[in-house]
Amino acid sequence: MSYSFISTNPVHLRRPHLLPQLPSSLRDNLETYIQTLKALASGLLGSMEEALEMEANEMAAKMDDGLQSVAIIYYPPCPQPELVLGFTPHSDATCITILSQVNGVGGLQVKTRDGSWVPVNILPNALVVLVGDILEVFSNGLYESAEHRVTVNPDKERISMAFFVNPKLEAEIGPAASLVMKNPPCRFKTISTEQYFNNFFGRVLDRKTNLEALKIDN
Numbered sequence: 406m407s408y409s410f411i412s413t414n415p416v417h418l419r420r421p422h423l424l425p426q427l428p429s430s431l432r433d434n435l436e437t438y439i440q441t442l443k444a445l446a447s448g449l450l451g452s453m454e455e456a457l458e459m460e461a462n463e464m465a466a467k468m469d470d471g472l473q474s475v476a477i478i479y480y481p482p483c484p485q486p487e488l489v490l491g492f493t494p495h496s497d498a499t500c501i502t503i504l505s506q507v508n509g510v511g512g513l514q515v516k517t518r519d520g521s522w523v524p525v526n527i528l529p530n531a532l533v534v535l536v537g538d539i540l541e542v543f544s545n546g547l548y549e550s551a552e553h554r555v556t557v558n559p560d561k562e563r564i565s566m567a568f569f570v571n572p573k574l575e576a577e578i579g580p581a582a583s584l585v586m587k588n589p590p591c592r593f594k595t596i597s598t599e600q601y602f603n604n605f606f607g608r609v610l611d612r613k614t615n616l617e618a619l620k621i622d623n
């Protein structure tokens with residue numbers, strides 16, 4: 406598998422010199438894609454606040470000009486797909502992830518509550534929205550982050566593209582006060598986004614262990 410990770414926002418964290426050969430058509434398309442998904446994410450977050458009965462903008466404000474990044478992932482075909490996984494089981498460390506299964510080759514699976522894996526079917530022109538660990542924390546557990554994995558295909562390559570939406574570095578990650586007030590107890594600790602990602606990158610990617618470290622035993 407090859408994983409190209411590009412930090413896209415905030416703009417001052419971009420490192421364009423690392424990709425000097427990127428054709429300008431790809432740069433332009435990527436920029437359009439990012440701007441479109443940024444607007445989509447902001448709409449989705451607003452609707453989620455409403456659905457969760459949070460105070461308006463309580464969560465979305467933290468994501469305004471927050472950390473955003475894109476991963477372009479290539480999975481080569483594998484002649485013995487039963488022996489390996491394309492991506493190990495994990496939940497994303499994000500608030501939300503907007504995923505495109507670019508070339509229409511499936512493989513993404515989500516874990517259900519009973520522990521079985523179900524495929525995320527390919528629908529033409531559809532994007533997949535994954536709830537990440539940060540949204541589980543913000544919603545005080547009302548939304549559960551989706552544990553997912555990717556299987557490999559014996560004869561087809563797979564290309565996917567993920568857009569990761571996160572709070573800004575200065576923001577704090579913790580359960581929304583309006584939700585904890587209505588529906589105690591508070592289920593997660595509050596930490597800065599910076600500390601959160603330092604912890605995340607210091608760990609091995611493994612199921613939902615990143616989130617478990619923030620849980621408060623009530």
Ligand SMILES: O=C(O)CCC(=O)C(=O)O
Pocket residue numbers: 476478492497504513553555565566567
């Ligand atoms: O390739 C995919 O469909 C999933 C990628 C993924 O889970 C990730 O980048 O976190």
Ligand SMILES: [Fe+2]
Pocket residue numbers: 495496497553
């Ligand atoms: Fe993921």
